[in-house]
Each structure stands twice: as C-alpha cells, then as structure tokens.
Amino acid sequence: MPQFFFNKRLILLLVSIIILVALIGFSLRERNQLSWPEQFLKDTAGWFENIFHKPVSATVGFFENLNDLQDTYDENKKLKARLDEYVKLKTEVHHLKKDNEDLRKILGKEKDDLSKASHIQAAVIGRNPDRWHEMLTINKGTLHGVEKNMAVETSEGLIGKVKSTNKFTSSVQLLTSIDPKNRISAIIQGNKDAYGVIEGYDDKRQALLLKRIPYDKKVKKNSNVITSGYGGVFPHGLVIGKVIDVEIDEHGLNQKAYIKPATDFYDIHNVIVVKRDIPSEEEINKEEDDGQ
Numbered sequence: 001m002p003q004f005f006f007n008k009r010l011i012l013l014l015v016s017i018i019i020l021v022a023l024i025g026f027s028l029r030e031r032n033q034l035s036w037p038e039q040f041l042k043d044t045a046g047w048f049e050n051i052f053h054k055p056v057s058a059t060v061g062f063f064e065n066l067n068d069l070q071d072t073y074d075e076n077k078k079l080k081a082r083l084d085e086y087v088k089l090k091t092e093v094h095h096l097k098k099d100n101e102d103l104r105k106i107l108g109k110e111k112d113d114l115s116k117a118s119h120i121q122a123a124v125i126g127r128n129p130d131r132w133h134e135m136l137t138i139n140k141g142t143l144h145g146v147e148k149n150m151a152v153e154t155s156e157g158l159i160g161k162v163k164s165t166n167k168f169t170s171s172v173q174l175l176t177s178i179d180p181k182n183r184i185s186a187i188i189q190g191n192k193d194a195y196g197v198i199e200g201y202d203d204k205r206q207a208l209l210l211k212r213i214p215y216d217k218k219v220k221k222n223s224n225v226i227t228s229g230y231g232g233v234f235p236h237g238l239v240i241g242k243v244i245d246v247e248i249d250e251h252g253l254n255q256k257a258y259i260k261p262a263t264d265f266y267d268i269h270n271v272i273v274v275k276r277d278i279p280s281e282e283e284i285n286k287e288e289d290d291g292q
Helices: 002-028 036-107 281-291
Strands: 117-126 135-138 151-153 158-165 170-174 183-188 194-202 207-214 224-227 239-248 254-261 270-276
Touching: 183 207, 183 239, 194 254, 207 239
Parallel strands: none
Antiparallel strands: 117 135, 117 270, 135 170, 151 158, 151 270, 158 170, 183 194, 183 224, 194 207, 207 254, 224 239, 239 254
C-alpha cells in the first residue's frame, strides 16, 4: 500500500513539472495577445503602480521645488548685495570724478595732461629691405601737421617716432633701430609703478631693452609697459609691450627688463602719428627765446 502512494506522488510530481515547463514555454514564445491571467496580473500591477506613483512623484517634486526655491532665494540675496555694492561704488566713482574735475579746474591743471594728444592717420608707402627693422616711410608730412620726434603707433601699440619730414612724406625710426639716441621714458605698471628707459633691441630674444630700473623695484612678468610722458616728446599712456624677463644689468646696480613689443614690426601697413598737446620743454624754451 505505501508503495502505491509513493508511485502516485511521483507521477503527480512529474506531471506538475511537465505542466510548469509547458507554461513557461508558452509564456516565453512570441504572441500577439497575452493570456487572461497575464493580463489580469499586469493590469493589477499597473493600477497599483499608478496609484502610488503620482503621490510619490508629487512629494519628491515638492521637496525639489523647495530646494530650488531656497537656492534661488540665496542667489537673489547675494545678487542684491552685489547690486547694492555696485550702486554704492558707482556713486563714489561719480563723486570722485566730479571732485577731480573741480580740483583740476581750481589748480588750473586741466590743460597739463600728459596723455592728451592729437592723431594723424597715415599709411606706410616705403620700406628699405636693407633697413627693414630700422626705418619706414609714411604718406604724411609737414603739410598734414607731422613734425619731427612725434610718436608713431599702430592699433596694437607704439612702433617708433618721426625721424625726418618732407612736405608730403615722413621717415619713421622704429624702436628696433640701433641708435643710441633712440630712447623712450617708460613705465612698468604694477602695484607700484617702476620707471625706466627703452634703450635698444635684443635681436636674439626679439625684445626691447628697458634699462635703468631701480635695483629694489619688484617687476613681475607679463606686466604692461607704457610711455611715461616724462621724456618731453611722447604723450603718456602709449602701449609699448609686456615684460617677458627681468635681470640685473651688467653693472649690478640696476635691473633691465626684456619687453615683448605689442606690435609686429615686420608687418606694418597703417599707422597713427601722435602729437602731444602739451608743449615740450624745447618748445617752451623756444617760445621764450622768441619772445625775448
């Protein structure tokens, strides 16, 4: 009797396994339609998912919106503080500008601005291949107001000065020219400006030499170099270039800086002749001599 029940159970187990495998195979095959139990289970799961998904999404979105609102509030607070600082700074600048104008009028110094200058547009019409880095010729002369020693620049920066003039043309001596008299008073801009004199050109480094910088002055690389206006010829503020290196000079008493020119001296087509509005010391002395 027990053997009979054992065989019966074994047969039921085998039949169940066969049915389960058949159902698995049936569910895995490609079908256009699901069976009704599968549809029921899928629809039920979808219904519960839809019920719980909306509240959860709404709750998560609510907290995300709160965080975004807090971030927006903080950013708005910072921007408002900066705006208040900007308005305050703008007011102070306007006030200082007005005070400066009033003081200049009181002191009678409005005319004595070393940066004030007149400009004459000109074009390069000649360049000797043998003296390519020394001299060029422009199409403006004395009839156009060009005078000897006037500064000449391009849109990028200073290139030299007027060496000689004719009625319709002028010769311009470049900063790269080897001439002991070709000197320019310059400023290295920084927290504390350093003064020196442009004297010569280093062909190897392709850089202008700025000499006579005091030994104790701290000069940083990439500092801007401009004309000082104290040389009596050039106006203040003409761009010369940037510092690429600094070292002690051969005498060990001062520093010298190598300046990368702001302008490409090899490729020059259009220039600007700059006349300083404030008269030089020579012009003042000449006027005094003529008056006597």
